[in-house]
Amino acid sequence: MSQQRITVIKGDGIGPDIVDAALQILDKVGCNFEYDFADAGLMALENHGELLPQETLDLIAKNKVTLKGPLTTPVGEGFTSINVSLRKRFELYANLRPVLSFKGTKARYEDIDIITVRENTQGMYSGLGQVVSDDGSEAEAMSKITRDGAEAIVTFAYELARREGRKKVTAVHKANILKSTSGLFLKVAREIGEKYPDIESTEMIVDNTCMQLVMNPHQFDVIVTTNLFGDILSDLCAGLVGGLGMAPGANIGKDCAIFEAVHGSAPDIAGKNLANPTSVILASVQMLEYLDMSDKADNIRQALKEVIESGDRTTRDLGGEHGTTDFTQAVLDRL
Numbered sequence: 001m002s003q004q005r006i007t008v009i010k011g012d013g014i015g016p017d018i019v020d021a022a023l024q025i026l027d028k029v030g031c032n033f034e035y036d037f038a039d040a041g042l043m044a045l046e047n048h049g050e051l052l053p054q055e056t057l058d059l060i061a062k063n064k065v066t067l068k069g070p071l072t073t074p075v076g077e078g079f080t081s082i083n084v085s086l087r088k089r090f091e092l093y094a095n096l097r098p099v100l101s102f103k104g105t106k107a108r109y110e111d112i113d114i115i116t117v118r119e120n121t122q123g124m125y126s127g128l129g130q131v132v133s134d135d136g137s138e139a140e141a142m143s144k145i146t147r148d149g150a151e152a153i154v155t156f157a158y159e160l161a162r163r164e165g166r167k168k169v170t171a172v173h174k175a176n177i178l179k180s181t182s183g184l185f186l187k188v189a190r191e192i193g194e195k196y197p198d199i200e201s202t203e204m205i206v207d208n209t210c211m212q213l214v215m216n217p218h219q220f221d222v223i224v225t226t227n228l229f230g231d232i233l234s235d236l237c238a239g240l241v242g243g244l245g246m247a248p249g250a251n252i253g254k255d256c257a258i259f260e261a262v263h264g265s266a267p268d269i270a271g272k273n274l275a276n277p278t279s280v281i282l283a284s285v286q287m288l289e290y291l292d293m294s295d296k297a298d299n300i301r302q303a304l305k306e307v308i309e310s311g312d313r314t315t316r317d318l319g320g321e322h323g324t325t326d327f328t329q330a331v332l333d334r335l
């Protein structure tokens with residue numbers, strides 16, 4: 001069998017440190033990947049004069065699997081978000097954001113294990129119909145949901161639930177007010193849910209979902225929802241388990257996937273060996289599951305859990321006194 005090639009974008013700020021940590025761990029468990037390194041973000045702007053060079057896009061398309069560190073989008077007009085550009089270009093329609101609580105961290109609850117499956121290309125973030133009147137007094141934007149798009153994301157959520165032995169899928173919507181867009185999403189969610197009698201299907205209005213997540217998160221298993229609601233709810237879920245440093249994200253399309261840390265490039269701690277590499281390590285765990293390498297994924301997740309829960313060489317955001325390299329070594333020692 002030919003070796004799996006992975007495109008690696010180390011990213012900006014703390015990106016290179018935390019991605020190097022993840023690569024050491026992948027190598028340690030014997031993944032035997034070949035890596036093609038590519039630039040994007042600030043680094044690419046400095047080296048190639050553009051945020052997303054064609055060479056990088058070609059490598060993402062060629063290898064089909066990418067591990068990506070956080071990217072800095074320069075502030076100012078003329079720079080569109082690199083992440084949004086990548087999702088659109090490669091039709092990465094599913095954004096998968098799992099959260100898992102570890103004992104001994106700032107997690108608000110124990111035993112949280114929730115996956116948000118967010119539609120990644122439509123709804124309020126499609127960028128359609130953005131108009132501001134000449135005098136600046138009115139602004140409008142279009143939200144568009146298609147039946148195909150809703151079917152794809154809801155089916156993705158149920159298939160994931162079945163594959164992972166999960167029990168329940170909750171469709172989150174605002175169909176009582178947004179009758180056309182959220183209404184279509186809910187209609188499709190109900191139809192698809194009927195095809196999966198082995199999985200409990202529930203539905204919840206988005207504002208109530210926010211309150212329920214804070215007060216009684218254990219009722220949730222898989223959440224499936226539209227783009228804007230998924231963006232907000234998945235950050236809320238990350239807050240339940242100690243913040244964005246603990247949250248990975250997978251962007252999955254029909255034949256291409258990008259796995260990433262959810263947080264940004266943290267310029268305030270860049271180059272200081274202070275960053276917690278957990279989210280990008282968990283993103284590489286998601287990548288292994290996508291590649292049907294679940295044994296190796298489980299090994300890494302278990303080692304990470306032992307390090308975080310024992311407090312052995314943890315980083316400052318986790319209450320420890322160590323840096324990225326010590327934390328990584330603690331995980332490597334357990335593998």
Ligand SMILES: NC(=O)c1ccc[n+]([C@@H]2O[C@H](COP(=O)([O-])OP(=O)(O)OC[C@H]3O[C@@H](n4cnc5c(N)ncnc54)[C@H](O)[C@@H]3O)[C@@H](O)[C@H]2O)c1
Nearest residue numbers: 070071072073245262263264265266267268269275276317
């Ligand atoms: N996925 C991405 O590529 C992505 C996501 C969000 C922001 N960004 C970019 O990142 C830059 C900085 O954004 P920001 O400051 O708003 O958010 P940020 O997530 O980079 O940082 C917010 C706070 O969290 C801390 N933090 C983040 N990750 C950490 C880690 N792994 N370990 C320890 N502490 C960590 C930072 O030190 C900072 O105090 C911006 O240019 C933004 O555009 C990129």
